Amino acid sequence: MATNLLILGGTTEATALGAAVASAGLSGTVSFAGRVERPKRQPLPQRVGGFGGVEGLRTYLRDNDITHVVDATHPFAAQMSSNAVRACAAENVPLIALTRAPWRAQAGDNWTHVPDIADAVAALDRTAARVMLAVGRMHLDDFAPNPQHFYLLRLVDAPSTPPAFPEHHVLVSRGPFTAQDDLALMRDHRIDLVVSKNAGGTGAYAKVEAARALGLPVIMIDRPTIADRATAFSVDDVMAWLSHDENRGV
Ligand SMILES: NC(=O)c1ccc[n+]([C@@H]2O[C@H](COP(=O)([O-])OP(=O)(O)OC[C@H]3O[C@@H](n4cnc5c(N)ncnc54)[C@H](OP(=O)(O)O)[C@@H]3O)[C@@H](O)[C@H]2O)c1
Numbered sequence: 169m170a171t172n173l174l175i176l177g178g179t180t181e182a183t184a185l186g187a188a189v190a191s192a193g194l195s196g197t198v199s200f201a202g203r204v205e206r207p208k209r210q211p212l213p214q215r216v217g218g219f220g221g222v223e224g225l226r227t228y229l230r231d232n233d234i235t236h237v238v239d240a241t242h243p244f245a246a247q248m249s250s251n252a253v254r255a256c257a258a259e260n261v262p263l264i265a266l267t268r269a270p271w272r273a274q275a276g277d278n279w280t281h282v283p284d285i286a287d288a289v290a291a292l293d294r295t296a297a298r299v300m301l302a303v304g305r306m307h308l309d310d311f312a313p314n315p316q317h318f319y320l321l322r323l324v325d326a327p328s329t330p331p332a333f334p335e336h337h338v339l340v341s342r343g344p345f346t347a348q349d350d351l352a353l354m355r356d357h358r359i360d361l362v363v364s365k366n367a368g369g370t371g372a373y374a375k376v377e378a379a380r381a382l383g384l385p386v387i388m389i390d391r392p393t394i395a396d397r398a399t400a401f402s403v404d405d406v407m408a409w410l411s412h413d414e415n416r417g418v
Contacts, residue, residue, distance in 0.1 A: 171410060174199060174234045175212070176248060180344075180371055181266050181403070182240035186212040188403045194410070197232070201248070203306065205325045225255035238406055239397070240266040244365055246392035253395045264398040266406050268368035270391055276380045279388040285310050288363050291387050292317060300354060300362045302375055303389070308332070320357045344371035350378035362386045 173189060173196030175182050182198060189196045190211040200207050202216045219225040228234070239252045249265065256263035273279045282288045285307050292299065296316040301308070305323050312332035319336040321327075326340050337357065354362075354375075362379045364372075366388050379386050400406045 169233070169235055171195065172233055172235045173197070173410070174229070174232070174237045176237065176239045176241045176245075176252060177210070177214075178203070178207075178245065179240055179242050180369070181268070182238075183208050183210060185238060185240055185266055185403050185406055186210045188407055189410075192407065201245075219251070222251045222254045222258070225251055226259050229255060229259045229261050234261055236410060237261055237263045238266050239263060243267055243270070243368060243391050246394055249394045249397075253397050262398075264400055264406060264409050265394075266400050266403070269401060270366045270368045271373065271376060271388075273388075274380075276383075277376070278379075278383070278385045280385065281388050281390055283390050284392070285389060288387050288389050289313060292363070297361045298357060298359050300357070300359045300375065302362065302364045302372070304365075318357075320353075320359060343374075345374035347374045347377035347381070350374040351381055354378050354382055354384065360384060363389070365389045366391055 171194045173194060175185055175196055175198045177183070177198040177200055186196070186198050196212050198210045198212050198214045200214060200216045201218060219228050237252055237256050239249050241248050252263055280291060282291055285303065289310055292311065292314040298318045300320045301311065302322060305325060305327055308321065308327060308331045311319070315333040317333065317335065319331070319333055320339070321331065321336055322339045322341055324342050326338060362375055362384055364375060364386055376386065398409070400409060
């Protein structure tokens with residue numbers, strides 16, 4: 169059967185893979201959750217919206233004769249990733265994750281690791297500070313229990329409702345960002361604490377470098393655990409995997 173790929177997207181890596189797949193003349197679709205108002209234009213056909221859990225994804229795979237799935241979602245999109253593992257196993261469709269290695273603290277970093285958003289919120293139960301909160305739009309309201317802080321929010325889209333804390337400043341920007349710009353931004357807003365997901369990759373790393381340069385503490389939210397699956401760290405590795413008939417991890 170001719171290759172017909174489903175790319176679970178929402179990341180720079182997914183867009184890069186779509187370009188490689190299109191230029192190789194393979195057929196495929198990039199799927200978005202629909203969280204962002206204007207997703208980046210893709211070189212492949214795209215679809216938007218949830219599949220309806222594991223069962224919905226199974227139906228989609230069958231109805232669309234999908235031969236391979238690449239999970240190129242963000243490392244924190246744990247629900248989608250775990251659904252993909254289960255649906256692909258049930259439908260016997262080869263699956264590979266295209267992901268990024270997590271960031272590791274280096275000399276000069278002052279990180280407190282927390283396992284999830286709830287623990288990041290708990291870590292902010294302290295005297296008022298000026299916080300750069302880089303956790304995305306979906307989780308802002310989780311921080312309502314700590315309204316004493318000023319929050320600098322950088323988001324792809326403006327929040328649809330005002331955040332549940334009074335002191336904040338919203339910057340709408342998609343990135344990628346430079347360490348120099350983030351350093352200036354943190355200075356301008358007199359930031360004294362950064363909250364970040366351990367996204368990995370380069371696009372969001374600038375704030376970590378800027379925090380290091382300024383000697384600021386970072387509350388680093390570790391990645392969720394996702395069930396075992398084949399994993400690639402580059403578009404080339406996924407293309408090599410696709411060029412083999414058998415399901416082979418990289
Ligand atoms: N989490 C982050 O920090 C983050 C950052 C940047 C980009 N993103 C992107 O934003 C999207 C949503 O992230 P999330 O953390 O909300 O995910 P999630 O919690 O893992 O997913 C929740 C539900 O959203 C739907 N969904 C997620 N990704 C999808 C995709 N690519 N195509 C179709 N449906 C999708 C699925 O609905 P059904 O169960 O109905 O299929 C899934 O069960 C992901 O595609 C991710 O790559 C996330």
